[in-house]
Amino acid sequence: MFEKVFKLSENKTNVKTEVIAGITTFMTMAYILAVNPSILSAAGMDPTAVLLATALASFIGTVCMALMANLPFALSAGMGLNAYMAYTVCGAYGYSWQIALLAVFVEGLVFIVLSLTNVREAIFNAIPLTLKKGVSVGIGLFIAFIGLQNSGLCVSGATLVTLTSFKDNFNTHGICALLALIGLFITAVLYIYRVKGAILFGILLTWILGMLCQLAGLYVPNPEAGFYTLFPTLTITDFSRLGLTFAQCFSVDFNAVGIINFIVVVFSFLFVDIFDTLGTLIGVATKADMLDEQGRLPRIKPALMADAIATSAGAVLGTSTTTTFVESAAGVAAGGRTGLTALVTAVLFLLSTLFAPIFTAIPSFATAPALIMVGFLMVGTVTSIRFDEDNLTEAIPAYLALIAMPLFYSISEGIAIGIISYVALNLATGKGKKVAPLMYVLAVLFILKYIFL
Structure with missing residues (x-):
């Protein structure tokens, strides 16, 4: 069945490779289940409701990508776009999160129209191949930079960014940064030896090392400083809280915002999202060697449509713009080439709604080495x-x-x-x-x- 639907042989892959790639993609993206609720709670939204909305929107969008486009790309709430919604639209502009979600919903509808009329595809095809390669390398550097920040190795300083001090707060900041370095070394060695799923195993082994450090007293949880226990809990998520955000984007009083201001907000979301998505598709597709000789992605139209559907669905559920994730490159690096990779990732997002506390326990220092390694692989372009x-x-x-x-x-x-x-x-x-x-x-x-x- 998988062969017929996803054309595995044609894409020179197999079920085992696709499953490992899908798990790898999910593991590198799972942080969004913790980060997105934290960011959007600043806009007054319920964190548990946002977590559920994020997981469900990721499931819907990634399934659409898998079945409509047969591409190994996963979708979730876009980083940067969620911060724009929480801190600019709701913070600086003072609009309610319901208005912001309605703007995201309308943006998704506009995207659907643009995808049907080939506008987004035309934009993708108009960008020269050399510039697309530059974009791919840039995304690699961007991913690596995110990994360095998540690991705690890269911190702000007099030069804007600098290397962290391992001595200061060793039992929290220091040990996490050290574990990230060890994890990067483990991942690199596994990749050099061409171990299938090297990036996934790197994440798991780094997490296990962290738990051992906690048992040994080297890592000391400090919730007030943002350092939580590395051991997952087995509690079940309260699904009823989804009602706090579901369809709330339709309960908007336009007198509080004005149609012109609302259009400006929609356009802002639209402008940022369209080029974030195109850039991600360019970068990940280049890494997967999916572009043709003219630098075009053969199945870009259904890919863009999946992205647009996910955006509107996510707004109804209660999360910021859902878009194609650059972390999809982790699954591609693990060998993912078809929609089966995306389908596996989607199923894991759905399962995460049942055991969200387990998945959100994956520490950022464990996924950081994966992002740094993916950055290395993409810079090769x-x-x-x-x-x-x-x-x-x-x-x-x-x-x-x-x-x-x-x-x-x-x-x-x-x-x-x-x-x-x-x-x-x-x-x-x-x-x-x-x-x-x-x-x-x-x-x-x-x-x-x-x-x-």
Whole structure:
């Protein structure tokens, strides 16, 4: 059955590899079940309800990706977009979380229309192949940067980022950072020996080491500082709390926001999400070697449709924008090539609603090595970018895109800078004719975004 539905042989994979890849993707994404409720609770939302909504939206979106597009990509509440909703829309602008969720719902409907009319696909295809490779490398650096932060190795300092002190607070910060380093070493060794599921085993072994450290007294839980016990609990989630957010996006008083302000909020979500999604698809598809000779993803239309459906469904359930996750690259690195990888990830998200406390117990220092290793694997694409003098109008924009993503902590900002610089450099050097017309439109839109948003 799996062979018929997912065409495993055609994609040079098998059930075992796909299952391991799906589990790996889920393990690297499971942190969202803890992080998203924490962020959205700042907007006044119930954490348990958000956790359930996040898991269910992830299940719906990832199943759609598996069955509609047959791609190994998983979806969940997008990092950055959830912070934008909690701290900007609900915090700085002062709108209720119900209004924010309605904006996300409408954004999803707009995405569905754009996907049906091939607009999003056209944008994907208009981006030059060299720039797509730069985006892939940039996402690799971005993922690695997230891993370094999650591990506790990278902290803020006088130079904006610096190496943590292992001596200070050794029983919390220090031991976690040290365990992340050990986990990275274990994962790298397993990968060098070509162990199937090396990234997954790296996560599990690092977590087990953490639990042993807790038993030995080297790791001391301190909930007030954000360091919890590493041993999972066996409590069952209270499903009734989902009612606190379910369909609440439709109980909105427009007199409190105004139609113009609401449209601005919708457009802001739309702009950021469309390029975060495109950037993720470019990066992960490049790593999986799924792009054709023209740099196009053959099944991008159903992939974008799955993303759009997940966004609207997630808003109804009670979570911020649901989008394709860059952590899908972890499953691809583990060998995932078809929708079966996504289906396995989706099932695990559904199961997580029953045992959410277990999955949220996976510490960030255990998943951090996986993200750093995935970053390494994606950065390898840089070797296929030509940096010679005959290709500078292609290479410089790719370079700007790849350094902007980790430094500005945004996939969409990297794409924006890459597109603007690509158009500007080609125009300035008399090569404007080779630029696709849609690239000019995108460049103008990005410039307007920086002026007015």
